[in-house]
Amino acid sequence: MSQFTQSPQSPQPQQPYGPAHTPGMRPARNGLGIAALVLGVIGAVSGLIPLLFWLAGILGVIALVLGLAGRGRVKRGEATNKGATTFGAVLGLVSLILAVVGAVITFKAVGDAVDDIDKAISETTASAKPKPGGDSAKGGDAAGKDKKKDTAGALEAGDSAVYDDDLTVTVGEATSYTPDEYAAGHTKGNKAYRVAVVIENAGKEKFDSALVNVTARAGKEGVDAEQIFDDKVGAGFSGTVLPGKKVTVQFAFDTPADAKNLTVEVNPGFTYDASQWDLKL
Structure with a gap:
């Protein structure tokens, strides 16, 4: 009877399924540094x-904080x-x-x-304020028409407010006026007065x-005197006054029957100071 012997086989080592991993090692955390660099570049370009x-x-600020944290x-x-x-950073x-x-340059x-x-x-x-002047007549007119006066107070009929840009505003006397039957702004029992306003452009x-x-x-x-509108008065100023030209417009106002004076205020525009005339009725 023969006896067979079999040599023992050495065990095969088991191969790992994944790559070798060194214990205790973690991937580098470079995110903060990259973010700091990108934001720093954009910030520096914006600063120019x-x-x-x-x-x-x-x-x-963000780039500096992230850069310091990354370091x-x-x-x-x-x-x-x-x-x-x-x-x-x-x-x-x-x-x-x-x-x-x-910021310094911008401000x-x-x-x-x-x-x-x-x-x-x-x-x-400043160029839209009336010029102060004397009481001498314009052009030596002895009748005293178109007088240039200091407009700190109210002017009188026939006086002129002359502005620094050589615009002249003159208001004439108040004369009785009879509105037509279709006039607007006139109250029965009141009186109506007509006033001529002249604007001369000497600029x-x-x-x-x-x-x-x-x-x-x-x-x-000082109650408001309502302006009267009919086929003769109330149209107001319109258009352009060329240098060296003048324009005259008639205005009519409704006043109480016992009123003794009429204060007319003329404002040539948004950049001008208004002037006032105290007219006797």
Whole structure:
């Protein structure tokens, strides 16, 4: 009887299913450094445009914070992009500096523009004030017509308010007026008075008379005198007055029967000071 012997087989080592993994090692966390670099670049470019100083400032702060946090990760061995993180933080600081410079430039430019506008408005307003003058007649007229007076107070019939742009406004005497039967603005029992308003343009620029506003108040109480409209009066000013030309318009106002005076106010336009005439009735 023969005995068979079988040599033992050595066991085959089991191969792992995945790649070898070193215990204790984690992937690098480079996200903060990359974000700091990207935001720093955008912030620095924005800072080169003064009007975008606000964007450069916001991105600069974020980039600087992320860059410093990223450097902390690099020191702890959690990240490997030290150069990008450092450069991102530096760009964040540069963005902040450019933001401050841009803000200074922008605010200075805005301030200068506001000052220029205020100066232009002041010059326009100053040129729209009546000129103070004496009581001498214009052109040596002994009758005293078209007199230039200081318009700090009310003028009298026939006086002129002369503005710095050589626009002259003259209001004549108030004369009794009889409105027609279809007139608007006249109350039965009241009296009506007609006033001629003359505008002469002695300046160098044409004048838009459509902006002229004429109102009146009557009596000691200064009640509003309603303007009368019919086929002869009430049309008002319209069109343009060329340099060297004048235009005359008739106005009529409704006043209480016992009124002894009529105060007429003429405002040549938005940039002019109004002038007043105290007319005897």
